[in-house]
Amino acid sequence: MNIKLLTCIYLCFFILISNSVTSKEFDKELIRQHLQTTSYSIDADASAIVLYENTSIELSYLYNSLRKKYTYHKLVKILKADALHEADVHLWYKENYFGKAQKIKGATYNLSGTEVLKDEIEKDDILEKDIAKRVNTVSFSLPSVKIGSVIEYSYEIYSTSADLLFTWQIQEKYPKLESVFSMEYPPTLEFTSISHIGATSKTFQYEEDAEKSADDFAYFSKNASTFHKSFWKKKNIPAVNDEPFVQNKHNNAQRLEMQVTGIYTSIGVQHFNNSWDKINHELWIEQRYKNMLFDKNSFFDKVLDSLVTPSMSAREKTKAIYTYVRGHYHCNKKTDRISNTDLWKLDEAEDVNVAEINALLTGMLIKAKLPAALILMSTTASVSPIESFPVLDRINYIACAVKADSDQLLLDASDPNNVFGTLPGYCYNGYSWILGNTGQGVNLTPDLLLNRTIYNMKISGFTDSTATMELTKKVGVINSAAYRKAWAKNKDQVQKDLNSIKELLPDNITILATHLDNEYNPDTNLVIRYSCMLNLDKGPNMYLNTNLIKNYKTNPFKSEIRKVPVEFPCKSESVFFTSITLPADMQPDTLAQPTAISYNGGEMHYKKIMSYVPEIHLLTISSSFDINTTSYDADMYPTMKEFFQKVIDNSNEMITIKRKYSK
Numbered sequence: 001m002n003i004k005l006l007t008c009i010y011l012c013f014f015i016l017i018s019n020s021v022t023s024k025e026f027d028k029e030l031i032r033q034h035l036q037t038t039s040y041s042i043d044a045d046a047s048a049i050v051l052y053e054n055t056s057i058e059l060s061y062l063y064n065s066l067r068k069k070y071t072y073h074k075l076v077k078i079l080k081a082d083a084l085h086e087a088d089v090h091l092w093y094k095e096n097y098f099g100k101a102q103k104i105k106g107a108t109y110n111l112s113g114t115e116v117l118k119d120e121i122e123k124d125d126i127l128e129k130d131i132a133k134r135v136n137t138v139s140f141s142l143p144s145v146k147i148g149s150v151i152e153y154s155y156e157i158y159s160t161s162a163d164l165l166f167t168w169q170i171q172e173k174y175p176k177l178e179s180v181f182s183m184e185y186p187p188t189l190e191f192t193s194i195s196h197i198g199a200t201s202k203t204f205q206y207e208e209d210a211e212k213s214a215d216d217f218a219y220f221s222k223n224a225s226t227f228h229k230s231f232w233k234k235k236n237i238p239a240v241n242d243e244p245f246v247q248n249k250h251n252n253a254q255r256l257e258m259q260v261t262g263i264y265t266s267i268g269v270q271h272f273n274n275s276w277d278k279i280n281h282e283l284w285i286e287q288r289y290k291n292m293l294f295d296k297n298s299f300f301d302k303v304l305d306s307l308v309t310p311s312m313s314a315r316e317k318t319k320a321i322y323t324y325v326r327g328h329y330h331c332n333k334k335t336d337r338i339s340n341t342d343l344w345k346l347d348e349a350e351d352v353n354v355a356e357i358n359a360l361l362t363g364m365l366i367k368a369k370l371p372a373a374l375i376l377m378s379t380t381a382s383v384s385p386i387e388s389f390p391v392l393d394r395i396n397y398i399a400c401a402v403k404a405d406s407d408q409l410l411l412d413a414s415d416p417n418n419v420f421g422t423l424p425g426y427c428y429n430g431y432s433w434i435l436g437n438t439g440q441g442v443n444l445t446p447d448l449l450l451n452r453t454i455y456n457m458k459i460s461g462f463t464d465s466t467a468t469m470e471l472t473k474k475v476g477v478i479n480s481a482a483y484r485k486a487w488a489k490n491k492d493q494v495q496k497d498l499n500s501i502k503e504l505l506p507d508n509i510t511i512l513a514t515h516l517d518n519e520y521n522p523d524t525n526l527v528i529r530y531s532c533m534l535n536l537d538k539g540p541n542m543y544l545n546t547n548l549i550k551n552y553k554t555n556p557f558k559s560e561i562r563k564v565p566v567e568f569p570c571k572s573e574s575v576f577f578t579s580i581t582l583p584a585d586m587q588p589d590t591l592a593q594p595t596a597i598s599y600n601g602g603e604m605h606y607k608k609i610m611s612y613v614p615e616i617h618l619l620t621i622s623s624s625f626d627i628n629t630t631s632y633d634a635d636m637y638p639t640m641k642e643f644f645q646k647v648i649d650n651s652n653e654m655i656t657i658k659r660k661y662s663k
Contacts, residue, residue, distance in 0.1 A: 024074065024211075026052070026152070028116050034150050042236055043175045048178040049081035049462075051075040051150070061184040061263070065160055073154040076174075078147055085176070087145040090155055092252035095283055099159045100137045101128075107154035108142045119144040122154075142250065151356045164260040164273060165393045168232065168254050170197065171254035176237040177377065182209070183258060184229045190262030192270055194391060197234075197254050207231050244556045247446060247567035247630075248429060249381040255383070257391055279376075279390045280439035289374065289435060292341035293363045299344050300367040308368055315404040317368055325361040326413040326522075334414070338398070354414040355398035361413045362400045372402040375410070377432035377444060387441055399423055401434055401442075409520050410444075417484040419477055419523045425569050426447060446630040449570035451476030455549050459534060460581040469509065469532040478570050480526040484519070499527060504549045507533040508633040540659050546592055546608065547651040549576055551625045555644050562637040568630040580659065581620040588612050588619055589656040597650065599643040600636070603629040606647045610655070623651075 040049050056071040076086050093101050106121040107331045120143075121229060127139045142151045168181035185191070185231070201219035204210035210220035210231055220231040240253045261274035269519045272278060282290045308317045309323055332351030339356065340346055343363050358374065365372035378385050378394045385394045398410040409421045428444045454474040461468040475483065487494045498514050505511075510533045517527040536542050551574055582588075608623035625647065632640060 024052075024054075031109050031150055032114075032116050035109060035148065035337055036115065037077070038079070038148070040077075040177075041177070042177065043239060046175050046239060047078075047080035048086055048174045049077045049079065050172075050174050050179070051077055052180075053176060054180040055168060055182070056180075057183045057185075059183070059189065061186050061188055065109075066163075066260075068157075068159050068163070070157045070159070071154070072156075073152075073544040075150065075152045078145060078149045078151065081147060084145055084147075087142040087149075087151050089140055089142070091155060091157065092138055093138075093157045094159050096329065099136070099137070099157075101155060101157045104140065104153075104155040106139065106140060106142050107151070108144045109150040109152070110144060110146070110148070117144075131287045141651070164395075165391060166258045167393070168256040168258075169253070170234055171237055171240050173239060175239045176234075178233065178235050179237060180231070180233045180420050181256065182229070184227055184380055187223070187225070187228055188264045189260055190264065190271075191227075191258045192261045192274060192389065194257040194259070194386075194389065197256060199234075201232065212347070243559070243562065243564060245566045245568055246564060247569060248384060248455040250381070250383045250565075257393075259391060273390065273392060276387075276390050276433055276441060277439065279392075280433065281374075283437070284437070288341045290340075290437075292338075292343060292359065293366055293374070295343075297343050297363055297367060300364050301348055304364065313405055314370060315407060315409075318365065318370060318402055318404040318409060321364050321368060321370075322361065322411055322420055325357065325364065326416055326418065329357045329360065329413070330657040331357055331414040334397075354412070357414045358398055358400045358412060361411060362402075365400070365402055366630050370402055370404065372400055374435045375399050375401045375432055376435065377427055377441070377556060378429045379426045380429050381426065382429070385432065387431045387443075390433075390474050395433075397427060399427060415485065417481055417488060420523045422449065424481070427477060428570075446570045447570065449478055450573070451478035451570050452573040452575070453479065454575045455577070457548055457576075457578040457580070458581075462536075462583045462586070465536055465538055467534040467536060469530075469534050471501075471530040471532055473528045473530075475528065476572070479527055480518075480524070481522065483526060484522060487519075501528075501530065502551075504553075505532075506545060506548060509533070509548070510535065541589075542586070542657040542659075544580075544655050544657065545577060545651075546610065546621055546653045546655050547577060547623055550648070550651045552644065552648055552651075555641065555648060557637070557641040557644060562634050565634055566632040566637060566640060568627050571630060572627045574624075574625045576621075576623045580621075582617040582619060584617060585660050586657055587614065587617070587660060589658050592653055592655060595650050597643065597646050599640065600629075600632075601630075603627075604640075604643065606650070608650065619657075621655075 032053060042049070052073070052075040054073040058069040060067045076084065078084060089106070091101055093099055104126055108119045110117045110119070121140055127141070129137050129258070142153065145151060166183060170179055181594050186422045199217050202215045203218040204213065204218060204220045207220045207222070207229070210218040210233060211413065213233065216235045218233045222229045237254065240249055242249065246252070259273070262269045262271040273282070303324065304321070307320045312320070329352055331354055333353050336353040337355060338359055344361055346352055346360055352360070360376050362372045375398070376395050377397045377399065379397050382396050383391070383394050385391065400409065400413070402409050407421070410423045411421070412418050412423050412427065415424070418429065425446070428446045428448060430443065430445065432442050432444045434440050434442060453476040458470045461466050483497055486497070498516065511530050512529040512533055517529070517530040518524045519526065565658065591610045591612060592608070595606070595608045599605070605626045605628070606624070608621070610619070610621050612619045
């Protein structure tokens with residue numbers, strides 16, 4: 001039989017047998033109530049409230065291929081202008097004989113007096129577009145949307161599913177009054193579920209009872225001979241709130257992940273993707289990553305001959321090759337899989353992605369007889385991987401690891417401003433996997449990163465009303481990379497960032513000139529030099545803050561209660577050194593006592609020391625603030641908040657400098 005005809009017949013049959021509870025109708029009276037509501041107790045400050053959300057996935061397995069019907073229905077109340085974008089909907093799907101987006105409906109509800117007005121989208125409002133090979137997008141905007149509107153839309157997508165992971169993202173940007181998720185699949189499929197919900201559901205015998213339940217968390221399941229069905233409903237879900245010092249907010253959000261990990265056959269269950277070792281075998285052997293890296297790539301030879309010599313150390317060879325790849329290839333997008341395991345074809349491509357650039361780097365290092373490997377990881381834009389089980393969709397980045405002399409170096413050549421030996425901060429997101437004959441797991445945490453910033457201030461040249469100050473800021477290597485990347489995108493940002501130090505300085509200091517060193521060398525620290533004028537009071541006493549520059553002017557921890565861990569982006573050392581050469585007629589009245597404040601056995605530490613040498617009229621003040629551990633449980637929050645306040649109070653301490661012979 002013609003395969004196209006067979007698929008069409010199967011599609012029609014699949015649509016006809018789909019009869020489960022996937023959504024519900026909302027009457028005008030309920031819509032009217034929500035249109036009249038201007039604030040919700042779940043979050044009085046929310047910009048929008050998801051009134052109802054229903055995701056239904058129905059799977060079948062035919063001719064060694066998964067077929068998927070995905071149904072989605074959403075009802076949202078718009079409360080503020082910054083949520084109006086919710087009316088713009090974009091759907092993606094893979095187009096083939098089975099792929100199709102259909103039954104697209106959308107409407108906006110508004111009040112006119114007490115009358116509910118319904119404005120529906122028209123067929124001509126739906127825009128379909130091919131965006132890549134076999135990938136289509138469907139877009140539409142709901143009409144007449146304004147603050148106070150209720151919007152509703154639904155659609156179905158049919159596809160030959162290459163996905164093995166199906167996720168219920170329970171907690172998102174806006175609070176939800178009710179969210180429903182259901183899956184129906186043949187008993188030949190085995191799923192592994194990973195839950196991050198933190199609540200116990202009430203189980204029901206019938207789906208209809210679970211759907212109508214007033215319980216905050218309801219569950220139903222049925223295992224029949226021809227299908228398995230699972231249904232979850234959760235109510236009163238708060239939004240994921242942005243809090244200071246959260247490295248990855250996705251880790252804290254409620255979600256449920258269902259990953260296909262096996263197929264039942266006549267000889268038992270055929271398992272796959274249920275261990276890191278199987279992921280390693282799939283990529284290393286089945287997808288030919290080993291061959292890609294170790295096969296003869298003759299186009300490397302000429303390049304390597306010009307880059308490395310036998311007398312160079314392993315580190316020197318690594319840096320030479322890395323610098324070449326970093327500067328030679330242009331990265332067209334940050335995340336994607338390797339499109340072609342023939343490296344010579346990637347070398348000839350105009351644009352390559354992160355994974356491909358780092359594959360070229362790894363292959364070139366191996367060609368130079370250096371022990372390099374690809375490393376799979378997740379960025380902080382994705383949920384962190386876990387050692388016990390590999391969730392495929394969490395892996396969204398590939399970099400390079402190499403042993404050079406005694407150092408283990410992590411390399412990402414995809415950006416000209418990435419630092420040699422250090423990955424971008426967003427790559428330090430937990431468990432990662434180094435591909436190889438056996439492969440091995442490594443834990444990439446922000447504790448592996450150190451950003452050391454040094455401020456040096458010299459004050460001299462006193463007059464009755466002014467003094468001169470030379471300020472040098474040696475920016476930490478992590479922040480230096482961030483500055484360079486921002487400046488590469490927007491040159492106007494350079495002066496804005498240089499001027500930002502004004503916010504840290506006292507109001508009586510004026511910046512006269514600025515000079516920037518090392519702007520274009522990504523493997524060095526940026527050095528910023530400021531020439532300043534210090535405006536002084538003319539009275540008998542001069543008052544100076546003992547910390548002219550502070551880490552924090554106010555406590556960054558505002559809330560009384562915190563529910564998520566405190567996560568700093570990296571370990572940090574901030575060093576401040578001030579030297580003041582006073583005139584002969586001035587001297588400090590008293591010196592502050594040495595200060596040392598530690599948190600949790602030195603995981604964070606602040607200290608300050610002052611000294612005065614009268615023979616040369618030199619007053620020095622040195623202070624430092626170190627963060628030596630980057631992650632702290634939420635129950636440590638109260639004592640951490642107290643520690644920060646002590647540091648800030650000490651930073652605000654003043655010193656009096658007297659004129660000896662004032663009248």
